[in-house]
Amino acid sequence: MTAALSGTARRRxxxxxxxxxxxxxxxxxxxxxxxxATGILMFAALACGWNLVGGYAGYPDFGAAxxxxxxxxxxxxxxxxxxxxxxxxxxxxxxxAVVAAVLMGAVLLRLRGHYFAIATLGFMLVLxxxxxxxxxxxxxxxxxxxxxxxxxxxxxxxxxxxxxxxxAGLFLPRLRxxxxxxxxxxxxxxxxxLGIAPLPYKIIAYSGSAFVFGLVGGVYAYWFTFIDPPTxxxxxxxxxxxxxxxFGGPATALGPVxxxxxxxxxxxxxxxxxxxxxxxxxxxxxxxLVIFAPRGLADLRRAxxxxxxxxxxxLRENRI
Amino acid sequence: xxxxxAQGLTKLFGRLVALDHVDLxxxxxxxxxxxxxxxxxxxxxxxxxxxxxxxSEGAVAFAGRALDALGAPAIAxxxxxxxxxxxxxxxxxxxxxxxxxxxxxxxxxxxxxxxxLREADHLLESVGLGPKAALPAGALTTPDLRxxxxxxxxxxxxxxxxxxxxxxxxxxxxVDAAMALLREVNARGxxxxxxxxxxxxxxxxxxxxxxxxxxxxxxxxxxxRVTADPAVIEAYLGPGPASR
Amino acid sequence: xxxxxxxxxxxxxxxxxxxxxxxxxAVGFSLVWGVLNVVNLAHGSLVMLGAYVxxxxxxxxxxxxxxxxxxxxxxxxxxxxxxxxxxINQVIRASFLITFLLxxxxxxxxxxxxxxxxxxxVRAVTTPYSGRSLALGPLALPLVRAIALLVALAGAALLQLxxxxxxxxxxxxxxxSDLEAARLMxxxxxxxxxxxxxxxAATAGVAGGLISLSFPIFPAxxxxxxxxxxxxxxxxGLGSVPGAFLGGLLLGLLxxxxxxxxxxxxxxxxxxSVLVLVLVVRPAGLLGRTxxxxx
Numbered sequence: 001m002t003a004a005l006s007g008t009a010r011r012r013x014x015x016x017x018x019x020x021x022x023x024x025x026x027x028x029x030x031x032x033x034x035x036x037a038t039g040i041l042m043f044a045a046l047a048c049g050w051n052l053v054g055g056y057a058g059y060p061d062f063g064a065a066x067x068x069x070x071x072x073x074x075x076x077x078x079x080x081x082x083x084x085x086x087x088x089x090x091x092x093x094x095x096x097a098v099v100a101a102v103l104m105g106a107v108l109l110r111l112r113g114h115y116f117a118i119a120t121l122g123f124m125l126v127l128x129x130x131x132x133x134x135x136x137x138x139x140x141x142x143x144x145x146x147x148x149x150x151x152x153x154x155x156x157x158x159x160x161x162x163x164x165x166x167x168a169g170l171f172l173p174r175l176r177x178x179x180x181x182x183x184x185x186x187x188x189x190x191x192x193x194l195g196i197a198p199l200p201y202k203i204i205a206y207s208g209s210a211f212v213f214g215l216v217g218g219v220y221a222y223w224f225t226f227i228d229p230p231t232x233x234x235x236x237x238x239x240x241x242x243x244x245x246x247f248g249g250p251a252t253a254l255g256p257v258x259x260x261x262x263x264x265x266x267x268x269x270x271x272x273x274x275x276x277x278x279x280x281x282x283x284x285x286x287x288x289l290v291i292f293a294p295r296g297l298a299d300l301r302r303a304x305x306x307x308x309x310x311x312x313x314x315l316r317e318n319r320i
Numbered sequence: 321x322x323x324x325x326a327q328g329l330t331k332l333f334g335r336l337v338a339l340d341h342v343d344l345x346x347x348x349x350x351x352x353x354x355x356x357x358x359x360x361x362x363x364x365x366x367x368x369x370x371x372x373x374x375x376s377e378g379a380v381a382f383a384g385r386a387l388d389a390l391g392a393p394a395i396a397x398x399x400x401x402x403x404x405x406x407x408x409x410x411x412x413x414x415x416x417x418x419x420x421x422x423x424x425x426x427x428x429x430x431x432x433x434x435x436x437l438r439e440a441d442h443l444l445e446s447v448g449l450g451p452k453a454a455l456p457a458g459a460l461t462t463p464d465l466r467x468x469x470x471x472x473x474x475x476x477x478x479x480x481x482x483x484x485x486x487x488x489x490x491x492x493x494x495v496d497a498a499m500a501l502l503r504e505v506n507a508r509g510x511x512x513x514x515x516x517x518x519x520x521x522x523x524x525x526x527x528x529x530x531x532x533x534x535x536x537x538x539x540x541x542x543x544x545r546v547t548a549d550p551a552v553i554e555a556y557l558g559p560g561p562a563s564r
Numbered sequence: 565x566x567x568x569x570x571x572x573x574x575x576x577x578x579x580x581x582x583x584x585x586x587x588x589x590a591v592g593f594s595l596v597w598g599v600l601n602v603v604n605l606a607h608g609s610l611v612m613l614g615a616y617v618x619x620x621x622x623x624x625x626x627x628x629x630x631x632x633x634x635x636x637x638x639x640x641x642x643x644x645x646x647x648x649x650x651x652i653n654q655v656i657r658a659s660f661l662i663t664f665l666l667x668x669x670x671x672x673x674x675x676x677x678x679x680x681x682x683x684x685x686v687r688a689v690t691t692p693y694s695g696r697s698l699a700l701g702p703l704a705l706p707l708v709r710a711i712a713l714l715v716a717l718a719g720a721a722l723l724q725l726x727x728x729x730x731x732x733x734x735x736x737x738x739x740x741s742d743l744e745a746a747r748l749m750x751x752x753x754x755x756x757x758x759x760x761x762x763x764x765a766a767t768a769g770v771a772g773g774l775i776s777l778s779f780p781i782f783p784a785x786x787x788x789x790x791x792x793x794x795x796x797x798x799x800x801g802l803g804s805v806p807g808a809f810l811g812g813l814l815l816g817l818l819x820x821x822x823x824x825x826x827x828x829x830x831x832x833x834x835x836x837s838v839l840v841l842v843l844v845v846r847p848a849g850l851l852g853r854t855x856x857x858x859x
Contacts, residue, residue: 194422286665
């Protein structure tokens with residue numbers, strides 16, 4: 001019977017099944033796997049969110065954790081010091097992240113390539129120092145959030161954020177806004193000649209990814225109950241998002257999700273062995289991916305002549 | 321009142337005078353040719369008119385509006401479209417999507433995405449790219465890319481199109497086809513400024529020709545009169561025996 | 565001399581001395597960026613390696629840190645050449661995101677291997693003359709840092725001479741200017757790239773050696789220096805050794821005065837604010853050009 005279904009219908013069915021499993025997961029397995037899944041969903045959300053500004057708009061944001069930190073600390077401060085209920089605090093954090101993105105984006109999105117990447121990194125480091133110096137955020141010793149009862153709640157929150165981020169990536173290319181963002185990424189001068197004023201659209205993409213990172217930050221803070229500056233304002237979040245996106249395929253909406261699932265699972269196994277191993281694995285993986293599969297693994301599979309030929313082609317194109 | 325009125329346009333790059341007090345007027349529906357040897361300032365003029373560069377001196381008015389404070393996107397939305405010498409497509413997007421972009425952003429009332437894509441298909445048919453609508457633009461050949469440029473400019477529903485050397489590198493047959501296409505476009509009421517080195521095209525299309533040399537306008541008039549002008553000949557071929 | 569003036573002048577001295585170190589850190593980074601168009605995120609870890617080499621040469625073999633600098637430079641040269649030739653050259657013509665990620669991965673690898681080899685313990689190089697300072701009237705000139713500034717100056721001068729007066733220097737500048745043209749003229753570009761990177765690594769190593777005398781050493785110390793190098797390059801303009809030097813001095817002064825007025829934990833904030841300001845207001849930097857290395 002399934003043989004009679006078309007490609008799109010089959011894909012939609014697979015997606016629906018995956019969603020059903022995802023929703024029902026806590027009932028199906030024990031807490032260890034639910035926690036693992038929450039972590040995977042978190043990075044899937046980050047990867048999808050990063051893809052909005054890095055993949056679709058073409059502006060690689062290396063300091064995206066700035067917005068994660070804003071979300072985390074806003075949620076933390078509101079819950080710990082003002083007894084604001086979690087959903088409200090979460091939204092406030094994400095909203096603040098968007099405000100920061102609009103203000104910073106108006107300045108930073110005029111920069112190109114290298115400069116934008118490092119400037120965003122610098123922005124994140126500044127926020128890290130600010131958080132470490134302010135009383136409100138608990139300074140360098142971090143801050144505690146109220147403890148939550150069940151953590152299946154976190155699983156569902158993360159699932160929701162991930163679904164939102166993935167949906168954004170799925171629907172953006174079909175919207176008018178998506179056309180502008182794609183045009184700007186492909187050829188900014190041509191886009192301007194066709195009536196598109198670039199900056200507002202770049203800010204939209206940047207704010208979109210900031211919103212996702214802000215949401216993740218808020219859930220992360222409540223989930224881990226404790227946050228401090230170097231943990232949340234950490235370049236690692238952006239790097240992992242980038243590598244997962246590269247691994248799964250930067251041009252697709254669900255590629256980042258696939259990349260997150262594979263890499264995060266591998267990563268968890270390695271981390272249980274040693275942190276050092278985790279970092280070395282990651283560093284080596286980044287190097288290998290970038291050398292042999294710069295356009296993502298998915299591209300490699302699709303290439304003609306088999307994988308080996310594709311690897312050689314990648315080298316020939318980029319080496320000197 | 322002319323559709324486009326440029327007065328005293330001057331552009332300096334440091335001490336290099338790229339344009340020297342050039343006046344240009346284009347009436348609605350007119351076809352004006354712009355010729356001149358390399359380095360005469362033709363592309364600079366196009367960049368100034370379309371808002372990609374700002375004049376050191378002088379002013380441009382389009383459809384009665386001053387273009388001073390407007391950037392390239394706003395000028396495009398006013399109905400002044402331009403093509404680029406090296407065709408600037410969006411390579412990863414399909415041909416159809418490429419044309420849908422200007423349709424979506426030319427200004428109010430903006431069509432829906434679906435309507436824009438349908439409009440793109442019509443335009444692609446009219447320039448002969450219909451069968452290639454679903455291909456990624458990066459896969460097109462140069463002549464096809466030129467046609468895509470044209471279709472994109474048309475999708476802006478412009479009143480004036482600045483065509484920057486669209487015939488460059490085309491075979492005579494392709495030049496004929498392009499000329500026919502441009503006549504069709506003009507027949508719809510769109511004014512054209514045709515910047516060209518392919519003189520056959522300029523002569524065949526324009527009712528008036530303007531000649532630039534070293535940033536200055538040295539001649540203006542009907543095509544046959546301009547090509548016979550000794551100053552124009554000297555500009556292209558250098559000083560003749562008579563002037564030595 | 566009034567106390568305010570004394571404090572201001574002392575800060576100026578400290579700032580310039582700090583800036584000298586920053587300058588030497590940045591010069592190699594600027595070279596790699598200007599010539600290879602690679603923003604080397606692993607630059608800081610090269611500085612870190614230089615610091616450790618100096619440290620081990622001192623603690624194991626009793627070699628005076630200043631005297632062992634040439635060895636440190638040589639060691640890092642030997643590390644940098646194959647790194648570029650065999651690894652970074654594989655992606656050098658790809659988009660900047662790719663090279664950026666590669667150098668990030670390399671940084672991660674080097675830093676963590678160092679962590680595994682030498683633990684996270686913070687170390688320092690303390691010589692008998694470490695704490696001494698010369699008295700300039702009421703002001704103090706820390707001896708070690710003053711010598712470090714002189715070494716940095718000498719190193720930068722040597723580099724500038726190499727780039728402008730030698731055949732290798734011409735080859736480097738030609739390759740920076742136009743890769744294909746250089747290749748067509750018979751310049752072995754892969755080797756030139758490797759040599760350039762190796763030279764940059766050597767300067768980073770020497771900078772690390774100088775740093776080990778005044779600052780704490782630990783495997784993760786590199787990241788801060790990479791950011792500093794970036795800010796200095798933006799300040800002083802890409803592709804200019806004098807620019808990098810002046811940019812370094814300026815940043816040193818800015819950070820020292822900011823620390824005096826705002827407190828010691830604001831150095832990143834100062835660096836970043838300066839960075840954004842310069843990028844927005846004067847993208848070519850104070851002395852340089854935004855495009856590739858011209859010498």
